[in-house]
Amino acid sequence: MKNDPKDNNGQLRRREFLTTVAAASGLTFIPGLGSAAHNNVPGSESKLTVQQVIDLILKEIPGAPFPQTVDTIKSGDGQQRVTGIVTTMFATVDVIKQTASLGANFIIAHEPTFYGHLDETAWLENDPVYIYKKELLQKHGIAVWRFHDYWHTHKPDGVLMGVLTKLGWQQYYNANNPRMIVHPGATLGAITDHAKKSLGIRQVRIIGDRKQICKRIALLPGAAGGTAQIKVLQKEKPDVLLVGEVHEWETAEYVRDAQAMGSSMSLIVLGHSQSEEPGMEWLVPWLQPRVGELKVTHITSNNPFQEA
Amino acid sequence: MKNDPKDNNGQLRRREFLTTVAAASGLTFIPGLGSAAHNNVPGSESKLTVQQVIDLILKEIPGAPFPQTVDTIKSGDGQQRVTGIVTTMFATVDVIKQTASLGANFIIAHEPTFYGHLDETAWLENDPVYIYKKELLQKHGIAVWRFHDYWHTHKPDGVLMGVLTKLGWQQYYNANNPRMIVHPGATLGAITDHAKKSLGIRQVRIIGDRKQICKRIALLPGAAGGTAQIKVLQKEKPDVLLVGEVHEWETAEYVRDAQAMGSSMSLIVLGHSQSEEPGMEWLVPWLQPRVGELKVTHITSNNPFQEA
Numbered sequence: 001m002k003n004d005p006k007d008n009n010g011q012l013r014r015r016e017f018l019t020t021v022a023a024a025s026g027l028t029f030i031p032g033l034g035s036a037a038h039n040n041v042p043g044s045e046s047k048l049t050v051q052q053v054i055d056l057i058l059k060e061i062p063g064a065p066f067p068q069t070v071d072t073i074k075s076g077d078g079q080q081r082v083t084g085i086v087t088t089m090f091a092t093v094d095v096i097k098q099t100a101s102l103g104a105n106f107i108i109a110h111e112p113t114f115y116g117h118l119d120e121t122a123w124l125e126n127d128p129v130y131i132y133k134k135e136l137l138q139k140h141g142i143a144v145w146r147f148h149d150y151w152h153t154h155k156p157d158g159v160l161m162g163v164l165t166k167l168g169w170q171q172y173y174n175a176n177n178p179r180m181i182v183h184p185g186a187t188l189g190a191i192t193d194h195a196k197k198s199l200g201i202r203q204v205r206i207i208g209d210r211k212q213i214c215k216r217i218a219l220l221p222g223a224a225g226g227t228a229q230i231k232v233l234q235k236e237k238p239d240v241l242l243v244g245e246v247h248e249w250e251t252a253e254y255v256r257d258a259q260a261m262g263s264s265m266s267l268i269v270l271g272h273s274q275s276e277e278p279g280m281e282w283l284v285p286w287l288q289p290r291v292g293e294l295k296v297t298h299i300t301s302n303n304p305f306q307e308a
Numbered sequence: 309m310k311n312d313p314k315d316n317n318g319q320l321r322r323r324e325f326l327t328t329v330a331a332a333s334g335l336t337f338i339p340g341l342g343s344a345a346h347n348n349v350p351g352s353e354s355k356l357t358v359q360q361v362i363d364l365i366l367k368e369i370p371g372a373p374f375p376q377t378v379d380t381i382k383s384g385d386g387q388q389r390v391t392g393i394v395t396t397m398f399a400t401v402d403v404i405k406q407t408a409s410l411g412a413n414f415i416i417a418h419e420p421t422f423y424g425h426l427d428e429t430a431w432l433e434n435d436p437v438y439i440y441k442k443e444l445l446q447k448h449g450i451a452v453w454r455f456h457d458y459w460h461t462h463k464p465d466g467v468l469m470g471v472l473t474k475l476g477w478q479q480y481y482n483a484n485n486p487r488m489i490v491h492p493g494a495t496l497g498a499i500t501d502h503a504k505k506s507l508g509i510r511q512v513r514i515i516g517d518r519k520q521i522c523k524r525i526a527l528l529p530g531a532a533g534g535t536a537q538i539k540v541l542q543k544e545k546p547d548v549l550l551v552g553e554v555h556e557w558e559t560a561e562y563v564r565d566a567q568a569m570g571s572s573m574s575l576i577v578l579g580h581s582q583s584e585e586p587g588m589e590w591l592v593p594w595l596q597p598r599v600g601e602l603k604v605t606h607i608t609s610n611n612p613f614q615e616a
Contacts, residue, residue, distance in 0.1 A: 092568065093564075115534060115558050116557075132569045196616075205615060223556070252612045256612040257437050257441055306513070308511070
C-alpha cells in the first residue's frame with residue numbers, strides 16, 4: 001500500500017541496505033530481495049513478499065494508496081515471502097484450510113475476516129471462534145489482505161467486470177455508466193433464472209412480477225446500502241435492480257412501495273457472497289501475469305445459508 | 309412523548325384554556341378535550357388525539373420520554389383526533405390503503421416509513437415514491453408514529469413477548485435473561501419448522517445441521533446488528549440463535565466459522581418483518597383497554613420477498 005515515489009525510494013533504500021547486510025552476514029535468503037526485478041521471469045527462484053504483491057496491485061488502482069481504507073493486512077506480515085495466492089470472498093475457516101492444503105500462504109479476500117467491516121478485534125480477544133481462526137492462520141503462516149475498496153476503484157471495477165463476465169453481459173458494459181446495462185429485454189423471471197444459473201446460485205429473493213419485461217438493468221453486487229441503492233433507482237429508473245444484500249427496512253420497502261404505486265421497478269437479491277464472488281475469480285487472470293511464477297488460485301467461499 | 313409532571317400541568321392548563329375558548333366561541337368540538345377523563349368509557353363521543361394516545365403509551369415505558377429516539381411522528385399531527393388505530397410493522401402503501409378503508413387514521417408502525425432508520429426525507433424531496441406515499445397519507449389524513457425504541461424498552465419487551473406468545477414459548481420467559489429460552493430440546497429442523505408454522509413464514513435461511521439438538525435458544529427478533537448478535541452468542545453460547553435479519557458479513561460468517569471449528573452453534577434467519585410482526589399484534593390487547601372506544605386493529609405488512 002505504499003507505492004508513491006517517497007515510499008518507492010524508501011523501499012529501494014531498504015533493499016540496498018539488505019543487500020549490504022546479506023553480503024556481510026552470509027545470509028542466503030533475504031525476504032523480498034530482488035523480487036521486483038525477477039517476478040515475471042518464469043522459473044526464477046525469487047518470490048515476492050506480501051507487501052510487494054500488494055504494491056504491484058496498487059500500482060493499477062487510481063489514487064492508491066488511500067489514506068482511509070479497510071484494505072489492510074488482517075493476518076500475517078507484509079514481509080513474508082508468498083508461496084501461493086488465493087483469491088476469495090471470505091477467508092473462512094474452510095478457505096484457510098484449503099489454502100494451506102494448496103501450499104499457498106496469502107489470501108486476498110474481498111470481505112472482512114473478523115465479522116465486521118473494520119475487522120476490529122479488541123472485542124473478540126477472548127472469543128473462541130476468533131482465537132481458533134487467528135491461530136489457524138498463524139499455524140499455517142497465512143497472510144490475509146482485504147481487497148475491497150481498491151478493487152471497486154480499479155477501472156473498470158473488478159467486481160463488476162467479474163459479474164458481467166460471468167453473466168455473459170460484457171458486451172453491455174458502458175464505461176460512462178458502469179452500473180447500468182441496457183439489455184435487449186427479457187422477463188424478470190428469465191433474468192432471475194439466468195442470473196441464478198450463470199452465477200451458480202440455488203435461490204434468490206425477488207420483489208416483482210416475474211412476467212414483467214426488463215430492459216434497463218441496474219447492477220450493484222454486494223451491499224452498497226439503502227441510500228446508494230435507492231439513489232440508483234431514483235436516477236436510473238431501471239426495470240430491475242440486482243444487488244447482493246439489502247437492509248430489509250430500506251431498499252426492499254422502497255421497491256415494495258414503488259410497485260404498490262404502479263411502478264414496474266423490481267428487485268433481485270442475489271446473496272452477498274455469491275453476488276461478488278465472480279469479481280474475485282476475475283482477479284485471477286488479472287493478477288497472474290503480474291506475479292510471475294506465483295500460482296494464483298480462486299477458492300469460492302460459497303453461500304453460508306441453507307433454505308429451510 | 310410528554311408525560312412528566314410539568315407537561316401534564318401544561319396539558320391541564322391547555323385543556324382549561326380550550327374549555328374557556330369553547331364556551332366563548334360556541335365551538336362544539338375541541339380536539340383532545342376531556343379525553344383523558346373519558347377514554348375508558350365505552351360509547352363516549354370524545355376521542356383522543358394522536359399525541360394523547362402516544363402519551364398514554366409512554367406512561368408505561370420506563371424512562372420515557374427519551375431525549376434521542378427514532379419514535380417520532382412521521383406523518384400527520386399530534387393534535388389530530390384519532391378515529392381508529394392500526395398497528396403494523398411497516399406503514400406500506402398497502403397498509404395505508406387498508407387503514408383508510410377501515411376508517412382509521414393513526415398507524416403505529418414498528419419500522420421506518422421512509423426507507424431509512426432516521427426517516428430523513430430531505431434526500432427524497434423529489435422522489436416519486438416518497439411523494440406518492442406522503443400524499444396518500446395526507447389524502448386520507450393518516451398520522452404515522454413509530455413505536456420501536458419505546459416498545460423494546462417496555463418491561464417486558466413488547467416485541468419479544470409477542471414473538472414468544474406466537475411461538476407458544478411464554479412459559480420459558482425469564483425476566484432476568486429475556487433473550488434466552490431454555491427449551492426441553494428439539495432438533496434444529498423441528499425448531500425451524502415450528503418457528504415457520506407458528507410465525508406464518510414460508511421459508512427461512514439457516515446455518516446448521518437440522519438434526520442437531522437445540523435446548524438453549526437465543527431470540528433476537530429484528531436486526532440488532534452483528535456486534536449485538538455475536539455478543540449474545542459469546543455470552544450465552546446458545547445451540548441456536550433466531551434473528552430477523554443479519555448483515556451477511558457479520559453474524560452469518562461468525563456462525564459459519566464457529567461450525568467449521570466444531571461448535572454446534574446454529575442460526576435461523578426468519579426475515580425482519582415477520583420476525584417482529586407478532587410484537588405489533590401483541591400491542592393490540594395491550595393498547596385497546598387504554599384507549600377506550602377507539603378501535604385498535606393489527607394489519608400485517610407481510611414479507612415483501614418471493615423466493616425465486
